[in-house]
Structures are given as structure tokens and as C-alpha cells.
Amino acid sequence: MTSPSRSRSWQKLSTHYQQLHSTPVTIASLFAADPSRFTRFSVTSGEVFLDYSKNLLNDETRSLLLELAEESGLREAIAAMFRGDVINGTEARPALHVALRTPLPSATLKVGDEVQSTLNKMEEFVARVHQGNWTGYTGKSIRTVINIGIGGSDLGPAMVTEALRHLHVPQLSTCFVSNVDPVHMRQTLAHADPQTTLFIIASKTFTTLETLQNAAMARRWYQDNGGDVAQISRHFVAVTANVPKAEAFGIDAANVFPMWDWVGGRYSLWSAIGLPVALAIGMHGFRDLLHGARLMDEHFRDAPFEQNIPVLMGLLAVWYSNFGGASSQAILPYSQSLHLFPAFLQQLEMESLGKSVEVDGSPVQVATGPVVWGSAGTNGQHSFHQLLHQGVHLIPADFIGVLTSVHAADSNQHTHLLANCFSQSQALMQGKSEEEAYQELLKQGRDETSARALAKHKVIAGNKPSNTIMLQTLSAQNLGSLIAIYEHKVYVESVIWHINAFDQWGVELGKQLSEKLYGALTADAACSTFDGSTNGLINHCRK
Ligand code: F6P
Numbered sequence: 001m002t003s004p005s006r007s008r009s010w011q012k013l014s015t016h017y018q019q020l021h022s023t024p025v026t027i028a029s030l031f032a033a034d035p036s037r038f039t040r041f042s043v044t045s046g047e048v049f050l051d052y053s054k055n056l057l058n059d060e061t062r063s064l065l066l067e068l069a070e071e072s073g074l075r076e077a078i079a080a081m082f083r084g085d086v087i088n089g090t091e092a093r094p095a096l097h098v099a100l101r102t103p104l105p106s107a108t109l110k111v112g113d114e115v116q117s118t119l120n121k122m123e124e125f126v127a128r129v130h131q132g133n134w135t136g137y138t139g140k141s142i143r144t145v146i147n148i149g150i151g152g153s154d155l156g157p158a159m160v161t162e163a164l165r166h167l168h169v170p171q172l173s174t175c176f177v178s179n180v181d182p183v184h185m186r187q188t189l190a191h192a193d194p195q196t197t198l199f200i201i202a203s204k205t206f207t208t209l210e211t212l213q214n215a216a217m218a219r220r221w222y223q224d225n226g227g228d229v230a231q232i233s234r235h236f237v238a239v240t241a242n243v244p245k246a247e248a249f250g251i252d253a254a255n256v257f258p259m260w261d262w263v264g265g266r267y268s269l270w271s272a273i274g275l276p277v278a279l280a281i282g283m284h285g286f287r288d289l290l291h292g293a294r295l296m297d298e299h300f301r302d303a304p305f306e307q308n309i310p311v312l313m314g315l316l317a318v319w320y321s322n323f324g325g326a327s328s329q330a331i332l333p334y335s336q337s338l339h340l341f342p343a344f345l346q347q348l349e350m351e352s353l354g355k356s357v358e359v360d361g362s363p364v365q366v367a368t369g370p371v372v373w374g375s376a377g378t379n380g381q382h383s384f385h386q387l388l389h390q391g392v393h394l395i396p397a398d399f400i401g402v403l404t405s406v407h408a409a410d411s412n413q414h415t416h417l418l419a420n421c422f423s424q425s426q427a428l429m430q431g432k433s434e435e436e437a438y439q440e441l442l443k444q445g446r447d448e449t450s451a452r453a454l455a456k457h458k459v460i461a462g463n464k465p466s467n468t469i470m471l472q473t474l475s476a477q478n479l480g481s482l483i484a485i486y487e488h489k490v491y492v493e494s495v496i497w498h499i500n501a502f503d504q505w506g507v508e509l510g511k512q513l514s515e516k517l518y519g520a521l522t523a524d525a526a527c528s529t530f531d532g533s534t535n536g537l538i539n540h541c542r543k
Contacts, residue, residue, distance in 0.1 A: 001358045001498055003365035005322075009068040016064055017323040020056065026463045027056055027429045043307050045299045047472035048481050050309045054429045055316055055396075055465045056324070065315040066305050068496065074311070077495040082301055084111075088264070088502035089359055095502045096260075097267035097487065098297045101290040101480070111262065118258055118272050123283045125237075125257075125275075129198070130169060130282070137231035142198045145174045146188060147276040148214045149202030152265025153239070154178040155347050156483075157202070157276045159340035160269060160289065163479055166337070166406040167281040174280040177218075180210035185217050194227040194235070201238040202273055204265055206245035209511070215249065239272040264502050266347045267487060285476045292480025300488040310485050313398075313467060314492025320396045320465065321367050330388060330397040331374035334421035337474055338400060342374035345486055352490045352501040359500050368497050374398075378420045388428060389460050397466040399425050400482070402474045421468070431462020 004010055031037050031053070041053035041062075057065075069075075080087055084094045099111050128134035132141035147157060158176040161168075168174070177185050199218050203211045215236075222235055233252035240246045241259045257272035269277070270290055278286035296310070305311045320326035329349075331342040353369025374380065377399070388395055401421045405414030437458035441451035469485070471478040494501035520527040520538050527538040 001360045001362055003358075004068075004072060004496055004498060005366050007068065007071050009064055009071045010322075013061075013064045013068060013319070013323055016060060017319075020058075020061070025056070025058070027054055027465065028462065030058055043309055043312065045303070045309055046295050046481065047475075047478050048296070048309065048485070049470040049472075050312070051468040051470070052312055052316060054425055055319075055467070056463065057316070057319065061319070062306065065319060068318070069305055069311060069315060069492070072496045074305070074492060074495050077491070078301060081491065082297075088500060090500055090503045090505070091261075093502070094262050095264060095267065096262040097264070097270055100263065100270035101294040101297065101484075111260065114258065114260065115271075119283075119287075121257060122272055122275055122278050122286070126278045126283045126286075129279060130171070134198075134234070136195045136197070136234055137228040138195045140195050141171070143172060143196040144192045145172055145198050145200065145276055145279050146192065146218065147174070147176045147200045147202055148178075148185075148211055148218060149176075149200075149239075149273070150178040150208060150210045151347060151351075152268050153202040153204060153208075153211065153273055155340070155344045156266070156269030157274055159338075159344040160274070160277045160479060160483075161280045162340050163335075163337045163474065164277070164281050164285065164476055166474070167285050167476065169280065169282055172279060174276050176276070177214050178210065180213050182217060185214050185221075189218070189221050194222050194225045197222075197235060199236050200275055201236065201240075201246070201249070201251065202275075203239075204241050204259055204261075204263075204268065204273075206238070206240045206242035206249070209514070212249070219250070237275075239275055265504075266351055267502075269483070281476060288476035289480040292475075292477035292482075293484040294480075295477070296481040296484035296488070300484070310488030311492055313485065313489040314496070316396070316465075316467065317370070317489065317493055318496050320394065321370050324394050324396075325367075326370060326394040326396055327367065328371040328373060328393065328395050330395050331372060331400070332377050332380060332397055332421075332424070333374075333400040334377040334417050335400065335402050335474065336376055337402075337406065339376035341400070342372070344483075345374075346372050348486055349490055351504045351507070353493055353497070353499065354506060355497075355499040358498040360498075364497065364499065366497060368499055369493070377424065378417065381420065381424060385424065388464065389431075395464070397425070397428065397464070399466055399468040400471070401468065402471045404473050406474055425466040425468055427460065427462075428464035428466055429462055431460040431464075432458060434459045 038053045042051045081095060082098060084096055086092060086094050088095050096111055100115055102112060129142050135141055154176055161174050175188050177188050201211065201215045223229055233255055236251055237255040238246040238251040239257045239259055241261055243253060243256050246256050247253055257275060259268060259271045259273060263271050270293060274286055300308060300310050331345050333341045349372045350369055355368050356364055358364055388397065399421050401418055405411050434455050438451050438455040441454055471482060490501055521541060527535045
């Protein structure tokens with residue numbers, strides 16, 4: 001395959017970046033030259049607003065990036081995804097997460113019937129649990145839901161459940177256990193009562209070691225704490241594409257919620273993997289989430305590229321990764337409710353874009369997925385923002401804010417949150433010159449010599465790019481749209497880079513090795529079969 005860097009638009013972008021860099025053009029100067037910049041570099045879709053004006057781009061940059069999208073065949077690639085073409089070549093599958101939020105079966109997406117019947121099954125189950133008709137072995141209603149899963153079978157539903165805490169039904173608490181470290185399960189079970197606890201074993205493959213170990217631990221806890229083994233099916237349900245394995249584990253076939261190989265783990269929260277979300281906020285809330293994602297799907301599919309939020313964000317990511325040399329991306333939700341969003345995006349972005357071969361197997365010639373990291377603001381301001389402001393790396397940041405507080409009574413304090421959010425992107429862009437710092441110090445009463453010396457340390461280079469996404473409210477619908485933005489943004493990047501966003505072969509090696517190492521750790525004899533370090537570590541533990 002021809003490397004994307006050989007395309008005409010790529011070459012033009014390369015030259016253009018050098019020009020901007022050598023002039024040099026700053027983001028602040030672009031604002032000074034154009035009073036309408038904010039309006040011209042922002043987009044609204046429903047209740048989602050993207051301000052991308054604080055980026056190092058001008059009209060020409062945008063045109064060239066849009067040209068790159070066209071030249072890369074993005075238009076056809078989007079159509080292919082919505083048609084259900086096999087776009088995950090290495091696993092010979094379509095990537096049909098968009099079909100999970102399509103309200104009705106459609107001719108092109110033939111999976112619609114299965115999707116609808118699964119949603120109906122979820123709806124019926126959620127109603128029974130909420131109304132107290134699904135009871136534990138002593139006839140008591142379910143009070144605690146514990147989801148056992150990892151990766152895509154954990155991060156998405158955990159993040160959404162946490163983000164929508166203000167919409168939770170009062171009678172249930174929902175927890176998530178993912179780590180094979182038994183401490184995770186033990187700490188969660190410490191607060192649970194076997195009579196009123198429901199476990200959801202969530203695993204697309206039903207072969208994931210961590211999930212199976214934790215599921216077995218949960219079953220032992222149920223039995224050891226008086227749980228009636230004959231009625232265990234009232235306490236264990238599964239979400240999986242592997243029904244025989246779930247049955248072999250002891251889950252009643254009637255308690256299995258299906259999922260399918262055409263949904264990738266990190267794209268699966270819209271399927272029955274979202275069952276804990278539906279239990280936490282009700283099925284109407286879960287349908288709102290799907291609807292929000294659907295609205296963003298339609299926007300992605302239909303909006304012109306120059307007003308298309310995921311397309312613009314994907315192109316900006318390419319701009320910084322490949323032309324600006326950025327190797328990391330900060331995700332900064334100014335919302336405590338969204339504090340798990342960066343962790344969710346780490347899997348979505350890094351499992352999808354952490355690739356070094358193109359779809360045809362040839363090595364990539366350009367940088368692919370950056371490291372994605374971040375945490376909820378304002379906490380990050382008191383830790384890693386120092387590096388964003390004065391460090392030497394180019395780190396584009398996505399700020400995510402919510403216009404209104406989830407509790408109306410807190411609106412004044414919420415305004416402080418927004419003020420901090422906007423002031424951070426402002427500071428990143430504007431920075432502070434040595435002269436400004438010097439004058440400031442003189443005003444504070446410093447003598448000239450010490451002011452001169454200290455001013456050097458107070459310089460903030462500025463010109464650091466950021467996007468700001470604003471949601472009108474933190475509703476299930478808007479959260480659905482927000483997640484879908486990033487799913488599609490990732491797809492845009494993968495199309496430009498010619499990589500497969502839907503496989504994850506890199507995680508397999510560690511899984512294979514860990515089984516062998518478990519054998520060595522539990523064997524009678526000292527270990528000598530691996531490399532020196534691994535042998536040494538194993539024998540150190542055996543001592
Ligand atoms: O280890 C990575 C992974 O394969 C993810 O892609 C997936 O989301 C996760 O494991 C869990 O897989 P499963 O749902 O099959 O247990």
C-alpha cells in the first residue's frame with residue numbers, strides 16, 4: 001500500500017506546517033487577526049458544541065486537512081462502515097457498533113432483529129429487577145449488581161454508570177470488578193450480601209482469564225456465605241458471544257444475554273455489555289444513551305466534512321501527530337462524573353490505533369496512535385498541568401465541559417469549574433512572556449535583579465493547542481453522543497493511516513505467556529526455560 005505520506009495533500013501539509021512554524025504563526029495571533037475566528041472554527045451538533053479555534057490552524061490548514069480526508073478515501077470508508085462491509089480485515093468481520101444504536105432493523109444492517117430482541121430481553125430483565133420480581137434465593141429483591149469483566153467488558157459500562165450516577169435508580173448499587181488481583185473482588189464483596197447480589201459475567205469470548213478467575217471467586221463466595229446452590233441462577237447472568245462456555249461455567253442458558261463477533265470489545269457498551277448501565281439508570285436511560293450515539297452517527301455520516309465533529313477532530317489529531325510531532329494527547333474532562341472517561345478512551349484509542357502495520361501488512365511509514373492520558377479537572381491542574389504549561393513536549397489537549405451542573409443547587413460552584421476549564425485552555429494558548437512576568441514581579445515589590453532572574457522561570461511559552469467540547473447537560477443522550485464522537489474520530493485517524501482500528505493482536509502475546517508463567521510459578525522444579533530475567537523473577541517468588 002502506498003504510504004499516506006506519499007499523497008499530494010500530505011506533502012502540501014508538510015510544507016504548510018514548516019511555513020507556519022518558521023513565520024512563526026501563533027494561535028493568539030490568529031485570533032488577533034480574525035475577530036470571527038471562534039465562530040468560524042466551531043461546530044454545533046444537537047446539544048454538543050466543539051470549539052476548535054484554539055488550534056494551530058488557519059483556513060489553509062483546514063482546507064489541506066479536508067483535502068487529505070478526501071484523498072484518503074474517508075468518504076467511502078464511512079459509507080463502508082455504515083453499510084456493514086468487512087472493514088476489520090484481519091478478523092474478517094464488519095464493525096457494526098453503529099447497528100447497535102439503529103432504532104429499527106434496516107435492509108443493509110441485517111443484524112437489526114438480533115439487536116432489537118436483545119434490547120427487549122434486557123428491558124424485560126431490568127423491569128423485573130427494578131420491580132422486585134427477580135429475587136434472590138431467599139425471595140429478597142436484588143440490591144447490588146456486580147459486573148465482572150475487563151477491557152471493553154468493563155471500561156465502557158463502568159465509565160457510563162459512573163458518569164450518570166445522578167440518574168441511578170435508588171434501589172440498586174452497581175459495582176465493577178475487573179482486576180485479577182483478588183483484592184479487587186474481595187473489597188467489593190465486603191459490602192455485598194449473597195441474598196441480594198446479582199453478578200453479571202461480561203465477556204465476549206468467555207475465555208478471558210481475569211474474568212473467569214473473578215467469576216469463580218464470586219461463585220465460591222456465594223456458596224461459602226450461605227447461597228443456595230440450587231438457586232444460583234437467580235444470582236448469575238452472563239453477557240457473551242460464547243454461550244457454550246457460559247453454560248459450562250454454570251450459567252443458565254436463559255440467563256445469557258447475547259453479543260456478537262461483529263462488535264469489538266471496546267465498541268460494545270451499546271450491546272448487552274451495557275446491561276449494568278441499564279440496571280443502574282433504567283432501560284429508558286439506556287435507550288437515551290443509544291439515541292445520543294445514533295444522533296452522532298447521523299452527523300458523522302451526513303454532515304459535510306468541514307462541519308463534521310469527528311472528522312475535524314480526527315484530522316486535527318493527524319495534524320499534530322504527523323506534522324507537529326506530538327506523541328501524546330491529554331483528555332481533560334472538567335466533570336467529576338466523567339473522571340473515568342480518560343481511562344475508557346485509553347482503550348478505545350490505544351487498542352484501536354496502536355498499530356505499526358498497514359491493513360495490507362506493510363510497515364507504517366508515519367506515526368500512528370499517540371499515548372492518550374488525562375484525568376478530571378480541576379485535579380490535574382494541581383499536578384500534571386505544570387508539564388502541559390512549561391514542559392518541552394507538544395501535547396494537544398481536549399477539554400470537555402458540561403454547561404449546567406447535574407444539581408441545580410450547585411450552579412455557582414459549577415461556574416468555578418467552567419472558569420477553571422476555560423482559563424486552562426486560555427493559559428495554554430496565551431502563555432506568559434518574560435517581560436510580562438518581569439513587570440508582574442516588579443509590581444509585587446521585587447527588586448530589578450531578582451525580578452529579572454525569577455522572570456525566566458515564570459515564562460510560559462503558550463501556543464499550546466486544545467479543543468473544547470461542551471455538552472449542554474450531562475444527560476444519557478449527550479454522553480452517548482460524546483462517546484460516539486471519539487469512536488468515529490478514531491476511525492477517521494485509522495483511515496488516514498491505513499491501519500485497522502478494530503483488531504488488537506498486540507494484547508494476545510501477554511495472554512499466551514502468562515499461562516506458561518503461571519505453570520512455572522506453580523511447578524515443583526526451579527524454572528530455567530525462559531530468559532534470564534523471567535527465570536530469575538519466577539525463582540525469586542518460589543523461594
Ligand atoms: O485484552 C484485550 C481484550 O481482548 C479487549 O479487546 C477486550 O475488550 C477484553 O480483552 C475483554 O475481552 P472479553 O470480553 O472477551 O472478556
